[in-house]
Amino acid sequence: MSDMPPKLAEIVDEFASAPREVVLEMLLEFSDEMPVLPAELRGHEGMEQVPECQTQFFLRAEVQTDQTVTTWFDCPPEAPTTRAFAGILAEGLAGATASEILAVPDDLYNRMGLATAISPLRLRGGTAILGRLKRQVQEQTGTPT
Template identity: 75%
Template structure:
């Protein structure tokens, strides 16, 4: 069984060890990490909306033939918490393979200590982002393996 990607594990540990009053500042820093959509992605075609998020949020996971996963996220700048969830995943999953993405625990944001720092509604949105990302990866890898 694969383990969570090392960079994502580091991010989780950094948040879990941080004093509660610093967690929000750290979270907002990740809102700035989220890369823009690539130039060839001119609209949201092919991206899946995450309706659990309070703001318009779209994503797509692509699994390359070698198993490496790339992620695309589209979230408006006026939704910094949601952008931060995506930024954490974008940085933490960079270069990860499908097995590592699927090994990310579903309670990732609780493990980071975010449940004590932000509203349950926002945590639910972040959890939905991760769940949809993992489902997309699972669908692509199940189809590739013929199972």
């Protein structure tokens, strides 16, 4: 995990070492802290829907000229687990470079210990969110898969 953005690595470690009942509380905190979508993206213009999620989920990654990546996520408040995935990625990837994002392990949520706290269907949705985010970064940087 050495190439993982430091903040994301810290979040992963916090979740992995937390008892199951605390993990659920932590997920709710990340759900509540998900950044608000800017006005120009509120209609999901230029955002990609993640159909693997049980609820409507949209994301967008934009690689800046300095190779840092700006991310946007949108998910309804009535889907707290999915919003938590977005909140974790928003906080953990803030200021990260394209190469750091591409180095995030695909089994991120398993490494966090979430398989014991949430359903496999929700884990699949979270994995799809990360996968689509990484694909958008790959497309913008021309990085091979």
